[in-house]
Amino acid sequence: MHRERFYTLTASCPDQVGIIARVTNFIAQHKGWILESSFHADDLDGRYFMRIEVKADSLPFHLAEFRSRFQPVANELQMDWRISDSAVKKRVVVLVSKQEHCLYDLLARWQSKELDIEIACVISNHDTFKGFVEWHGIPFHHVPVTADSKAAAYAEVRRLFEEVHGDTMVLARYMQILSPELCAAYPGRILNIHHSFLPSFVGAKPYHQAYTRGVKLIGATCHYVTEALDQGPIIEQDVIRIDHSDSVEDMVRYGKDIEKTVLARGLRYHLEDRVLVHGNKTVVFR
Amino acid sequence: MHRERFYTLTASCPDQVGIIARVTNFIAQHKGWILESSFHADDLDGRYFMRIEVKADSLPFHLAEFRSRFQPVANELQMDWRISDSAVKKRVVVLVSKQEHCLYDLLARWQSKELDIEIACVISNHDTFKGFVEWHGIPFHHVPVTADSKAAAYAEVRRLFEEVHGDTMVLARYMQILSPELCAAYPGRILNIHHSFLPSFVGAKPYHQAYTRGVKLIGATCHYVTEALDQGPIIEQDVIRIDHSDSVEDMVRYGKDIEKTVLARGLRYHLEDRVLVHGNKTVVFR
């Protein structure tokens, strides 16, 4: 990510001759300085994807005017598109349970401005991290989830997310399955870290499953949450080597290092508008 | 592997106090020089595993006498055990189809004595590599496999394997599914390389499956063949990073590099008696 203020245009459209030319002409006409640009053609589906960073002060107008001036180009190309401003910090809501590793990791990155975001609040079904979160000056909400209270609990999560104008919800080892309604309300905006290398070991206790199968590597997967459990579009994955001497507890411990790193990378790609969802897959312009 | 001649003792037995002492005392009494030793306790199953390399000329007797003298110790400890001699080269039979990468890789390692084995013969359901294999002075057998000829074909494979006194059969991207009889005949002696990170993407066209699911890493798995397709004990696995820009063809290409490396590593562990099968898992003393 660049230090100076910039706009990030992301778009997809049917593939045809002249797309890059059409879009970059528009930018060049207005003296827009392109900092970074990435393009991808999905040959099978005939769809085109792009991400362009333009230096904000190189343009003679602001985002609102960019939007209205660019709309005809987008129409012409039948584009799905959006543009964001690096000066507007994304508002992230973090959901956790009782495991600390992803939470500490995210707060360290936020603290150092490596993740240049607002953490609007932290929501948990336990109060374990209330003191820790509040010490950082971040609001903490304890929303218990029991078999009976699920509907109410998820309604409350949603209310809190709306109240703080959340852009992105991060399940940082949140050990509850969100309701289908909640998943459906924010497509491409809820990130989860699953503690296996999907599609292996879907669902509960993936490290136990991995132990039983005798695999030689374990992994973690950052994906967008959809109504189908652990089936959403994958953003990032990684693995770590284990061997016969590792117990399930060892695997849980090793796994944490992969989980927090994969979540942090996936979240960064998402926040920097590097991820474009395409069906149940992602284009990630790293 | 050490250059001087050595014996490799591998064993497993119920765990109890004094196993290492009992075994290493026997070796020390006979002035046996231990080059390398590895031990593993499976806490859940209460089973103990070991592998010990003893310098051959440090002992006052040869393998046959080692076997008879050690048997009482093994009986006492209720051991499953075996001992091999580094001077006796393992006899390997390689099965291939039309893909060259694993075959070239194995022959290069054999050529340079990195794999210090006899390649007793190569068997293929195609004659693609007849010239290449024979140029290396290795017998080549073309055993076609058609829907109707399967039983006869696998009988022939078995006959050839027996005829050359094969120790180990290696499916080096052999694109046929062995018969249950053949699998059952040589438990822990047939190695396969599967072109996915098992248990993901069992069966046919795993790279297509991986493409469709949108995973961010692809892998390969070296495992012992059992009657259940792609379900046998895993010996070695590895992965390689891909991204949205990679087509299935790209994945096939990247995958080859992982396949041949994982097969070579798994085969080496097997040939050096580093792999002990434990149920459907393996202990690999690297």
Add this chain to the structure above:
Amino acid sequence: MHRERFYTLTASCPDQVGIIARVTNFIAQHKGWILESSFHADDLDGRYFMRIEVKADSLPFHLAEFRSRFQPVANELQMDWRISDSAVKKRVVVLVSKQEHCLYDLLARWQSKELDIEIACVISNHDTFKGFVEWHGIPFHHVPVTADSKAAAYAEVRRLFEEVHGDTMVLARYMQILSPELCAAYPGRILNIHHSFLPSFVGAKPYHQAYTRGVKLIGATCHYVTEALDQGPIIEQDVIRIDHSDSVEDMVRYGKDIEKTVLARGLRYHLEDRVLVHGNKTVVFR
């Protein structure tokens, strides 16, 4: 690491016939239950290394008596040896400057008991993390280091380390070079994380050096501190892939993930008595 209490014996001695037998006999005679054991022969130097975990309550005596009873065995074998008790938590002193990633990471691991240690205190040449550390109930000492005050500052660091009976000192991105006296006072007890893949890019600004050289991977190294800067025995290393699009700032960011993971792994090996120093190298029984 096992849950039940255990003793860890680590030793090295000249290689000869019968070492394992001699040591494991001693343990077996006293009904000691071996949980884990590792052995290594350095063929070039003729030196033998071992690490054995024995279940504490399987033995009929405690550590003091183990020590006195084992000493004759050790003498016989000319052993350098030590034994530790898993019930006695190691006392760690952490030194930091202004970068948060290693500190947050260590505190998260300590918080969850993944690192089952006492953090006796945190010492820093800045007061940046005073509040954060103290919130965790850990004493914080601000010991400024200026060009003129170095001698006094390191004397104070040493006094604090002694006062809290520190076992291990961890330089968690402490951006000062310790005095030769301090290094010499605690051989094999001070761990540093260097932000390059040593021996490449010794000294200051390794990421800038890496950028200039155009390497395709960057790394981090956890090593014991000696008087020679960045030359001490290496405990653990790892790398991460970069490319031409990564600026020095990107490399610093990626590097943090490797630094904290490598430091945590190296520290764990050290605290679990898995590291035996051998000249300027280490044997690490993972």
Add this chain to the structure above:
Amino acid sequence: MHRERFYTLTASCPDQVGIIARVTNFIAQHKGWILESSFHADDLDGRYFMRIEVKADSLPFHLAEFRSRFQPVANELQMDWRISDSAVKKRVVVLVSKQEHCLYDLLARWQSKELDIEIACVISNHDTFKGFVEWHGIPFHHVPVTADSKAAAYAEVRRLFEEVHGDTMVLARYMQILSPELCAAYPGRILNIHHSFLPSFVGAKPYHQAYTRGVKLIGATCHYVTEALDQGPIIEQDVIRIDHSDSVEDMVRYGKDIEKTVLARGLRYHLEDRVLVHGNKTVVFR
């Protein structure tokens, strides 16, 4: 790489507003279909890099006309540029000594058309692989190199390279140091695989150096050859984990797997015109 015929334009120029627009406009005007495109701005040096693949039959003219029509655009932008045709196979000359792993690996990739090149000839200072190379139908030249014959030997290498109209020279573990004249004659066209993770362990016996230093990972580096030994622009690198139990011989063996993979990847990037040299660094558009 795509199956259909395409042209690959690679270029660099001073950075300014409108570069992408200018170039892609030219292509779009002629109905050129862009298959793949990559752009990179070096912020520090103010230089811009690009690589564009255009489907050959989407354009109304051939390469010669493309060249002459594009030249004014290139002049305007002060570009260094070139364009290649996927239908014209690159002519590669491979230099080897007595180690087989890179040679077998390259021939397997060539055999399967994974590397879609002509291997114009193989040159070696030994005759070890004469039979193997010639069996593949590739000319083999034995050019001995002795202390006295160096000048004549390298003159002969150069003559052979010119005679077969070689595009690229690959040192596939060629254990001789090319003369400065030869290096200077083909800048950016001679690839070497060095058996260490440069800049660590320059020069002879890098695995011995690595063993002595006690590193925990070893690596390999594919780079362009320049007159300064092991100092040329790095194209690709990778590493593999080792530990205290690995001898120099083990490291040599592990290293081979990294060497051949890194060389193959680096060579592929080079052959597909994915590598742009920039001072002593490379931009690699993977």
